[in-house]
Amino acid sequence: MTGRGVFITGTDTGCGKTLISLGIMAALQQRGYTVLGMKPVASGCDRDAQGGLINADARALQAQSSRPVAYSTINPFAFALPLAPPLAAAHAGRIIQPDLIRTAYAQLRNQADWVIVEGIGGWRVPLTADFAVSDLPNWLEIPVILTVGLRLGCVNHALLTAERLIADRVPLIGWIGSSVDPDMVAADETCALLTELLPRPCLGVIPHLTAPNAGAVAEYLDITPLESP
Numbered sequence: 642m643t644g645r646g647v648f649i650t651g652t653d654t655g656c657g658k659t660l661i662s663l664g665i666m667a668a669l670q671q672r673g674y675t676v677l678g679m680k681p682v683a684s685g686c687d688r689d690a691q692g693g694l695i696n697a698d699a700r701a702l703q704a705q706s707s708r709p710v711a712y713s714t715i716n717p718f719a720f721a722l723p724l725a726p727p728l729a730a731a732h733a734g735r736i737i738q739p740d741l742i743r744t745a746y747a748q749l750r751n752q753a754d755w756v757i758v759e760g761i762g763g764w765r766v767p768l769t770a771d772f773a774v775s776d777l778p779n780w781l782e783i784p785v786i787l788t789v790g791l792r793l794g795c796v797n798h799a800l801l802t803a804e805r806l807i808a809d810r811v812p813l814i815g816w817i818g819s820s821v822d823p824d825m826v827a828a829d830e831t832c833a834l835l836t837e838l839l840p841r842p843c844l845g846v847i848p849h850l851t852a853p854n855a856g857a858v859a860e861y862l863d864i865t866p867l868e869s870p
């Protein structure tokens with residue numbers, strides 16, 4: 642089995658990447674696919690009973706996965722402090738190794754139809770002195786979906802991110818909005834503006850959910866563009 646991958650990036654930290662990753666996983670699972678989640682690098686972790694570092698995003702992706710997978714394969718780089726990755730790694734006396742991310746991704750891909758890979762923070766977040774989140778999709782040879790956290794300021798962040806994705810020669814499947822701000826004014830008009838200005842299609846807009854979960858998010862997604870070759 643050699644599955645396909647999709648990289649989920651976003652306009653910022655806290656923009657809805659994890660929730661949307663879970664929703665995409667659920668939507669694919671509803672279509673009968675075997676799906677695994679991955680969070681290659683996570684900063685901001687707790688200790689489990691054995692003293693291992695566990696990140697909440699990675700744990701949620703592991704729980705949504707179609708089959709049991711070792712935590713360390715889903716999240717090969719876990720750091721305690723909720724900082725930019727090079728800082729979090731330095732505090733732990735470690736350096737992020739992109740080779741190990743590719744090895745873990747290959748293991749997941751061999752066990753599933755799809756691997757949904759969540760980024761960390763936004764597109765330009767560095768991982769080492771010379772490797773950034775923006776290098777990961779081409780490193781893993783997978784296309785990208787852009788998550789837009791719908792709040793005032795997101796138009797600028799979304800357009801800048803999309804421009805950079807295209808300049809970086811990364812295939813962009815489309816974008817998904819998530820209503821992180823329940824009080825946002827003119828969210829519908831903002832989505833219409835984004836649809837007009839962004840170069841790729843909108844695959845869904847998630848309203849502000851009182852109880853966010855994968856199944857609820859899946860209802861608002863059109864994942865057909867993922868399936869086309």
Ligand SMILES: Nc1ncnc2c1ncn2[C@@H]1O[C@H](COP(=O)(O)OP(=O)(O)OP(=O)(O)O)[C@@H](O)[C@H]1O
Nearest residue numbers: 654655656657658659660762819820847848849850
């Ligand atoms: N449509 C929505 N309705 C309600 N809550 C939402 C919605 N989208 C996101 N949230 C909430 O906003 C918070 C941030 O979302 P999420 O954790 O998915 O962002 P992220 O981009 O993955 O963040 P990080 O950079 O930490 O990985 C979460 O508490 C999530 O449940």
Ligand SMILES: C[C@H](N)[C@H](N)CCCCCC(=O)O
Nearest residue numbers: 654684685723724725762766
């Ligand atoms: C802790 C947080 N939730 C993310 N895991 C890390 C976000 C890093 C952002 C780096 C930056 O752009 O300043």
Ligand SMILES: [Mg+2]
Nearest residue numbers: 658659698759
């Ligand atoms: Mg997340």
